Amino acid sequence: MTSAGTEPAPGRRDRKKRQTRAALTEAALRLVAERGLAQVTVEEISEAADVSPRTFFNYFACKDDALVGDQGVAARLVARLAAVPPEVPVLAALRSALDEVIDEVRAERELWCLRMDVVTRNPALLPRLLAGNAETERAIVEVVAARVGVGPDHAYPALVTAVTGAALRHAMTRWAAHPDRPDLADLVDEAFAALAEGLPQPDRP
Amino acid sequence: MTSAGTEPAPGRRDRKKRQTRAALTEAALRLVAERGLAQVTVEEISEAADVSPRTFFNYFACKDDALVGDQGVAARLVARLAAVPPEVPVLAALRSALDEVIDEVRAERELWCLRMDVVTRNPALLPRLLAGNAETERAIVEVVAARVGVGPDHAYPALVTAVTGAALRHAMTRWAAHPDRPDLADLVDEAFAALAEGLPQPDRP
DNA sequence: ATAAAACATTGCAGGGCGCGCAAGATCGCT
DNA sequence: AGCGATCTTGCGCGCCCTGCAATGTTTTAT
Numbered sequence: 134m135t136s137a138g139t140e141p142a143p144g145r146r147d148r149k150k151r152q153t154r155a156a157l158t159e160a161a162l163r164l165v166a167e168r169g170l171a172q173v174t175v176e177e178i179s180e181a182a183d184v185s186p187r188t189f190f191n192y193f194a195c196k197d198d199a200l201v202g203d204q205g206v207a208a209r210l211v212a213r214l215a216a217v218p219p220e221v222p223v224l225a226a227l228r229s230a231l232d233e234v235i236d237e238v239r240a241e242r243e244l245w246c247l248r249m250d251v252v253t254r255n256p257a258l259l260p261r262l263l264a265g266n267a268e269t270e271r272a273i274v275e276v277v278a279a280r281v282g283v284g285p286d287h288a289y290p291a292l293v294t295a296v297t298g299a300a301l302r303h304a305m306t307r308w309a310a311h312p313d314r315p316d317l318a319d320l321v322d323e324a325f326a327a328l329a330e331g332l333p334q335p336d337r338p
Numbered sequence: 339m340t341s342a343g344t345e346p347a348p349g350r351r352d353r354k355k356r357q358t359r360a361a362l363t364e365a366a367l368r369l370v371a372e373r374g375l376a377q378v379t380v381e382e383i384s385e386a387a388d389v390s391p392r393t394f395f396n397y398f399a400c401k402d403d404a405l406v407g408d409q410g411v412a413a414r415l416v417a418r419l420a421a422v423p424p425e426v427p428v429l430a431a432l433r434s435a436l437d438e439v440i441d442e443v444r445a446e447r448e449l450w451c452l453r454m455d456v457v458t459r460n461p462a463l464l465p466r467l468l469a470g471n472a473e474t475e476r477a478i479v480e481v482v483a484a485r486v487g488v489g490p491d492h493a494y495p496a497l498v499t500a501v502t503g504a505a506l507r508h509a510m511t512r513w514a515a516h517p518d519r520p521d522l523a524d525l526v527d528e529a530f531a532a533l534a535e536g537l538p539q540p541d542r543p
Numbered sequence: 544a545t546a547a548a549a550c551a552t553t554g555c556a557g558g559g560c561g562c563g564c565a566a567g568a569t570c571g572c573t
Numbered sequence: 574a575g576c577g578a579t580c581t582t583g584c585g586c587g588c589c590c591t592g593c594a595a596t597g598t599t600t601t602a603t
Contacts, residue, residue: 146550146599153551174588185553190590223539256472260465267461281539289540292508292529296537299504303497324497331536332501334428334486335494351570351579358580379559390582395561 154192154204156182161199162247170255200251201261207269209233214276223280227297228325234263235318238305249309262305264298300324359397359409361387366404367452375401375460405456406466412474414438419481428485432502433530439468440523443510454514467510469503505529 160181164173175196179186193199214230221229238245252258264270277290304320327333365386369378380401384391398404419435426434443450457463469475483495509525532538 144600149599150551175590176588187554187591188552191551191553194590196589224537256475257466260470261462265465270461283540287540288508288512288525288528289532291512292505292532293537295504295508296501296533299500300497303493303500307493307496320493323493327494327497328501328533329536331534332429332498335488335492349571354570355580380561381559392562392582392584393580396580396582400561 153182153184153188157184157189157192158199158202159244161196162244162251165200165251165255166247170251197258197261200248201258201265203263203266203269206234206237207264207266207272210264211272211276214273214280219280223277223293224297224325224329226280227277227293228321231301231321232318235321238317246309246314249305253306253309259302259306262302264301270294270298296328297325300328358387358389358393362389362394362397363404363407364449366401367449367456370405370456370460371452375456402463402466405453406463406470408468408471408474411439411442412469412471412477415469416477416481419478419485424485428482428498429502429530429534431485432482432498433526436506436526437523440526443522451514451519454510458511458514464507464511467507469506475499475503501533502530505533 157178161173161178164178164181175189176186178196178199179189182189189199193202210230210233213233214226217226217229248262252262264273273294274290275285277293278285278287281289283289301321301324304317304324307320308314308317362383366378366383369382369386380394381391383401383404384394387394394404398407415435415438418438419431422431422434453467457467469478478499479495480490482498483490483492486492486494488494506526506529509522509529512525513519513522
């Protein structure tokens with residue numbers, strides 16, 4: 134069956150593209166994790182992925198994108214968010230929609246460990262992680278606005294999007310910092326719970 | 339030793355440096371606001387500020403830094419935060435410490451309008467605005483940790499820092515978007531109030 | 544099956560960025 | 574005035590990123 138879910142047909146071409154893209158990101162992450170961002174050139178990454186340096190830029194607009202590139206996660210997040218029943222509060226809905234992202238992290242655990250390692254060592258990359266670009270943020274803002282029943286120019290949707298994005302990135306950074314790697318879902322839950330309660334100060338020990 | 343207030347002694351040299359730095363940022367902002375980020379070269383900025391292109395890089399590590407460069411705002415914010423009485427809750431303390439930043443924005447209103455204009459048109463710059471770099475964030479995290487009475491590796495300080503940073507950037511973006519430019523302090527207050535209340539959904543109209 | 548259209552990869556050329564180095568100018572201090 | 578520290582500048586270099594045109598491969602249409 135070729136008309137399975139939503140995709141029209143993979144085709145050899147698309148498969149090769151995905152392969153090449155994956156090879157480039159993996160090569161980039163491994164090399165940068167080893168030597169540091171500045172000590173790795175696009176030429177070396179392309180070499181490791183066995184493509185021409187010019188081809189690298191057919192896949193990624195810049196070197197950083199090979200490390201934190203989105204790969205359509207954002208679009209799926211938006212779709213998932215739109216599918217959550219409208220009566221669910223916004224924070225809970227966002228948290229629920231993140232389950233899919235968390236699953237993807239689980240599915241490619243090693244790669245994500247590498248990625249977070251690279252990101253924590255190059256904090257300039259952090260904001261670009263997961264919904265870091267303007268287009269994605271805008272899309273999420275619109276869906277959130279629709280959920281709460283206000284216009285997309287209202288302050289609330291943008292605030293919630295920015296703040297929850299920060300909370301998510303915080304949870305992922307924490308996940309990467311712990312050597313024993315607790316479940317990412319728990320860390321995200323903690324952060325979202327703190328948000329929903331107004332960031333109450335923890336009890337002094 | 340001229341131990342007047344806090345500064346040792348301005349001196350002609352420092353004055354010239356400040357002048358040059360200011361000239362570079364202003365030139366950069368004006369040119370980029372006019373033509374767009376990609377259509378302005380470092381050479382043109384340096385030309386407009388009447389220094390050599392090489393000198394530009396003695397002041398800023400990259401082109402972007404001339405647009406969103408910190409100028410020590412972060413250090414003052416940290417100092418200010420440490421000066422807030424310990425019994426004040428963290429969110430209120432952060433909000434209070436931001437008064438100084440808000441005053442600086444007021445003092446250089448035109449420049450900040452330009453800057454926010456540039457930032458909104460180039461959203462990749464947004465995270466680097468006001469405490470966007472790793473060192474600054476780390477400093478704020480430490481002060482917050484000390485205030486709350488937990489270690490700097492506890493999750494809470496980092497979460498609060500990341501989230502309030504997002505809220506501040508949200509307020510500034512909103513400030514820039516409004517043609518009538520309401521008082522920035524009010525927008526920051528709104529955002530912080532929403533945070534403290536756990537981001538309650540607004541009433542549907 | 545064969546031809547045509549569509550697309551991916553590559554090399555080449557080039558502008559711009561960012562930095563290390565060393566010479567010259569300027570400033571602060573005694 | 575003179576010395577040391579600091580700042581500016583020119584030069585050169587490697588790297589990033591893009592546009593263009595040629596080649597080869599996959600897909601589609603006939």
